[in-house]
Amino acid sequence: MTQAGVVEEAAPTGRAARELLERADVLLASARTVLADHTGAVDAVRGVLDPLLDGLVGRELAVIPVSRLKDVTEGRLRIGAFDQAGFTTVGQIHAAGRYELQQIPGVGSQTAAQALAAAGQIAHAVRETVAVRISVEEPDETTTALVMALHRLVDAGPDVRRAVDAAGRLAGRLEPLLIAAGPARRRMRMLFTGRENRSRALEAVGEVRDVVAEAERRELSLLFAQVSVDLLRAGESDVAAWVDFELRSAEYYSLLAELSGLSPDRDAAEGFLPSGIAERVRELQLDDTRLRVSLRGYQSFGARFALAQKRVILGDEMGLGKTIQAIAALAHLSARGETHFLVVCPASVLINWVREVRARSTLRTLPVHGPERRAAFDAWREGGGVALTTFDALHTLPDAAGCGLRPGMLVVDEAHYVKNPATRRAQAVSGWTQHTERVLFLTGTPMENRVEEFRSLVRHLQPELAPSIRITHGAAGSLAFRRAVAPAYLRRNQVDVLTELPALVQVDEWEEFGPEDLEVYRAAVRAGHFMRMRRAAYARPETSAKLHRLRELVAEASEGGLKVVVFSYFREVLDTVGQALDSPVFGPLSGRLAAAGRQRLIDDFTATDGHAVLLSQIQAGGVGLNMQAASVVILCEPQIKPTMEHQAVARAHRMGQIRTVRVHRLLATDSVDQRMLDILARKERLFDLYARRSDVAETTPDAVDVSDGALARRIVEEEQQRLVTGAAGTDGEFTADTDEAETAGADADVADTDAADPVGPA
Template sequence: LLRECGTIRKVSFLGKRGEKLKFSPFKVDAVLECRWQSDGLHLEMKWVLGDERPIEYQTGIVGTNPYWCEIDNTIYELSNSAAKIASIFVHTSSITVPLEKCGPILEVLRRSEIESSSEIIVLNPEQMPKALVQDPKPVVEFVDISAIQEGKGERIELSATLSFQYTRKEGVVCLPNRAKEEEYEQRLKDLGFYYDPSKRVYVISGDDALDLIWDLRSTLGPQWKVQGLNLVRSTIRFAQLTLRLSISDTNTIEEDGFNCYVTLLQNGAMVPIGSLFKNAAPGAERWVKLDSGAYGRVPGGSLSELRAVLGSLSSTFWMANAIRVKVSSSQGISLRSLKGKPGIEVVASDAFEEALNKILSFRKIKRVPISKKFKGRLRQYQKEGFYWMHFLDELGFGGILADEMGLGKTVQALAHIQSLKDKGVGLPSLVVVPTSIITNWYYEARRFTPDLSVLVLHGPGRKKLFSKIDDYDLVLTTYALVRVDRSVFERHRFYLLVLDEAQNIKNEQASVSQSVKMIPSERRLALTGTPVENRPMDLWSIFDFLMPDYLGSKEYFRKNVEKVLITGGEAGNRVGEYLKRKVRPFILKRTKKEVEKDLPPKVESIVRVEMTPSQRVLYNEILGETRSKVFGEVKKRGIGGASMYILAALLRLRQICNHPRSVNGLQELGDLTSGKFEALKELVTEALESGKKILLYSQFLNMLSIIKDWLESQGVKYVYLDGSTKNRQDIVDAFNTDDSIRVFVISLKAGGFGLNLTAADTVMIYDPWWNPAVEQQASDRAHRIGQTKIVNVYRFVTENSVESHIMDLQERKEKIVDALIDPAASSPLKLSREDLEVIFEVG
């Protein structure tokens, strides 16, 4: 405003008019001159106008940013650096700092950038005194404490200042140790403090504040000086809480399990358990405010974990005075996990301790002999799985064998079922599987446990076999049929009930989940590489099948476990650790990486599948038409002369085995399905979820198109190669280097030679090649020098078809390679009429 005035004059305190003033268009700078003296450091500020010599500082400054000063009747605006320097010299142009307080100033003067600065000048640097860097003593002073109401509870908030004390030494300038100061500042932040710059205080609240107050000196350490303790102690009172669990044997031999009595003690006197949860503030995990006004440390250290444990015992734990309940040995795991935690007192009978210790030390379970009737060789990790299943059987528990795909869960289960028969178990075992692998289970059982009598309940003819269930050692059925045949299975009692791919019951409300849970059995076992696919309730549903009530009711688990886990934070971490401890003895999971030393370089498997009903009808129609033509031509021309007719018939039947819509003329029939294709989709999905990279081979371009369409519908990134592909190497390089490309769809002939595809660790051969050497070449695209992972090779075979008949011939007849197609492709088929009868057998 003064700039707008025509004339500006000085006015004295007596009101006399003085000289005229003018405004300068230039800013004034300042210089700080430093001179070392025997008693300290003399600092003097002077103004600097352009290149002139420094001018004595005579008057003060005015304004509030920008700042102004008057020099020789001219008003100047201060530069930023001048304003900073002038703020030190409000009423005088110079000050002297005692030597013992020169540490922070000397620290600044010793910086390299100060030496070249025009704003700070040391007139006699040779007189700079000796300096010594010292470690500070941190001083924390509590200046305020308040209680903030939150919901039904309240949150304590504590404010404190942090300063540092240094020891003074005569004749020596003590320099502050900034690194140490930062360590102490970080220590406060690690304890839960945050810095509020507006108030220049450190603030801590909630559980962190109460943790600090509870054990202040040991938390901070002896090097800290604490002030303001009286303020804190006059506001906060503590009470000692103890959760006591008394576990005793039942009164009668007939009763199974143990009696459990849970009480809460406050300073030795019993109080309601519900008082733990009555006044808990939102987010409170380690501390609760009690009715008496005192704060109590949560027994075990986690309110969320305590909710989970007590909730598994009683649905009304949150308002109970005490809990009296009967628990099984398996439920005792929850209680045993609390033993030894602060504030937890467990008084248990010898029988309970013995049972629980046996469970928790399951890694030291005894080795038991594998049945001599088991026709196979288990690898070491598979033996451990067998021992684990035997251990669970002895104790009457269920469990989840959660090994990664390809580690032989089926074989381990079969070894266990054989051992059950050996020890005289009279009841059959029931295995429920996806439709696509029921045939595979049958053949695996026939291969590894031929001593077991196996009943397959599948297809329309199964109803005639219901009456024979009790006559067999092993009964196989599917998830689709167990729901339909539920009443039949409920009338029978099984010793062992096994669910393969148990994630099929992850939806606890689905009818198939409810059906399998109602089947009577002595023991239960789940096989799945993914016990949790989408959410924690998946795991609850499987455990509800294995050991009902072990993870509590559905409502309890959803509210006190799943919801807390999804929310995350400290409560989620605590509940997650609790759940892991709870289920650990009952889940055995190994990955290929863990057991690689026990695996061969390449694991080969045959996936046997059934046709769908519509596929079977079409197959039988085509088989009926071609069979008469083939044998008619053989009769007229002989096998060699009829080879073209035989190959044409085989080609068409094999296409139907792959997928009816891969046959020209049938593409538009949308209601045609394929059992093999459904099995492929399941296996590809599981492999992708496990992080695999897949080579997927087929001989038929139409089938490759169907596979590509499905991959695109699922959003799976893939590359493709057939005989017409030109840029083969570019495609190979993309697959090997781009992690986002998960599948390589390849024509078997085109991709069987000359490719290095070591990025893949899974090979799927969709349709069998009559010359096994070609399949070997295809799988060796991944299994070759440079491969660092175990390679799994899966061959898909449609049961009761030309594919399975060829596989049967391969088992019975050596070198079947030459029997179908001469590698030189110049000789006629070398088959007998008996071989043709087998191949074209009506399924």
């Protein structure tokens, strides 16, 4: 190394060292502040949660007979004296003090201590099994206080976890370094410090410089300050907290499980992997600096499994977040220096992938799809990021060998699409897998029932493993199968890892109009037909992107034996859906059916063993009926009135539901769907805050709803203007029909509303 290089690497001294240490002091103080603020927020939750848990444990102990103490002590404890003194339950023993027990004739100090210790063991075991149930239907003062305390942490967002983890690591590194660097703060002190201590101080200053530089690169001071502000922000009203809980209950329950220590069984969360593989995965530290969300424990493990094993299938059950685990793996690799990533998926979910990557990470995305796909591919090759393409587009692009590029990771969603090696899509994917070190296949299909299909997928990933996979592995059951194929397969089920009450998971499924759909849509816009605009996406069933995605969702639900409810405002849309499905279909449930007939239809749907689909007009099925047999809800289009969606979803997501409910809302980009969501978003928030939880809102939706005839007219006018501006050569004059007959019969659950058009004729 040159002399100049030595000078460049030397630790700062004198004033430069003092200024550096002062900056480090400020950084350390901000780290300690955010840790203290987080501790305060957590303590506020524990202040409500601990008494709640104590009460639940007490109720459980109150029905456990005192004789169970003998079981715990293996018969060594004599309980006759307790029984005679009226202590009949473990709860009574646990609540008593040693002095009180020693007053019982025949009970000495040792017996009292044994009894209390045994009761404590039972109480500890009970505490690990009880769960706090937050009732939206019957909120009380205590659960409201808990929801408000949790809201403070949830509302602060995913940056809290990142900030707290970073602050803890930073404080752990800086505190000892600043102590060691202490002599460098004063010139005179350095002069009178021994050579060894002076050398140690200069070395510490150099390390402080590196720590501070890394913190500044990651903008940790800004992160800490923002999170502290978020954690100290004045709490919203109890109504706002309850509304937020309903909208994202999964996040509340995840935090609740973490703080109460009720995490899922580790073996289940780790997919019952052999200990050697599980340990290797645990040792990998996930870098989440480029993520915008916090991961649940099993999700973090899934991302680390993909990274540690390099070429694997992630087969988690629908609803557990396979996409976010894949994004976390990509973000980790990006933070470690990888620049290019490739995601291959069905065309129906391409837009969702683009939105998810952008919303949940800081990674650059480039959709490589459509007429401009070659230009987009070239831009990705030159500039990096996450290229997202479809199975059908992949074979038209240069292969990995031809473009001289090795992505940091290849992700293949709905990987069962490439199970047949003879197909063009499988061959295109294989070309990339052979030239990519890390490959992640995603599929919700349970592979233990499809051993040959699984073996075909494994040949893409770990060819040496495929011959050892035999039919008998699947026949031996899911756990035996998972252990046999552990190097390449991780699957977790909802029941194993979701310790909370069933969550409501809402997913917006964005689709693009095909040419024929778009032609129908443009015609409806030109004519000013609002209702025809809303159902244009289903006018050509053979090319309908929404219908294609709906069939995929139903097929995935069928694989898991799940029941599905499909809601639409339009009877003709439901007829189209029914004709397109291969599943057992009930309905449509509409206003034409009398109330008793509707209930019989739902009863028949519920009684069906396994998968089935119930079709329902949203006005007819949204009120007064229970559909909790269903755990997948599909909304064919967004609704003008938010109450319609809320009430319809509530038919499935209610007391009695034992699984997570997934709600898929099918939406078309650059259409009436997007205009409706944009306009309603702000108004719906106000509606939620001040009306939704009131008795008036429940009984008379129109009294507080946010929609009216003007909304429909505004949307039509905006779409007409957009198409005039964005598409040259449109024929005809754009004029909106402003008929005031808004959604005739829309709120009457006996209405058949095919012809109800608040803007123009159907």
